[in-house]
Amino acid sequence: MDTSLHSLENLFLQLGLDNDTAAMDEFIKQHKLEADQPIEQAEFWTASQRGFIQECLSEDSDWAEVVDQLNVLLHE
Numbered sequence: 001m002d003t004s005l006h007s008l009e010n011l012f013l014q015l016g017l018d019n020d021t022a023a024m025d026e027f028i029k030q031h032k033l034e035a036d037q038p039i040e041q042a043e044f045w046t047a048s049q050r051g052f053i054q055e056c057l058s059e060d061s062d063w064a065e066v067v068d069q070l071n072v073l074l075h076e
Helices: 008-014 022-031 047-058 064-075
Strands: none
Touching: 008 022, 008 047, 022 064, 047 064
16 A cells, blocks of 8 residues: 555544644644543544545555554654
C-alpha cells in the first residue's frame, strides 16, 4: 500500500486543520481522549470530520493507518 501521500500532515489538511508542526502539536495537546473513547466519537470533530474518520476506519481506506496514528497520539 502506498501511503506516501497519506501523512499525518496531509490528514490534518484533509480534515481542514492547520498542518504545520506547531499547530498539529497544539491540536493533539488540547484534544486528548479518554482511554476508552474511540477517535470517531470525539466531541471536537465537526460532522464532516467525524464522517471522514468513520469512513476511513470502516472501509479500511488508505487513510486508515494515518487515522490510527492520530488516534494513538490523542490517547497518549
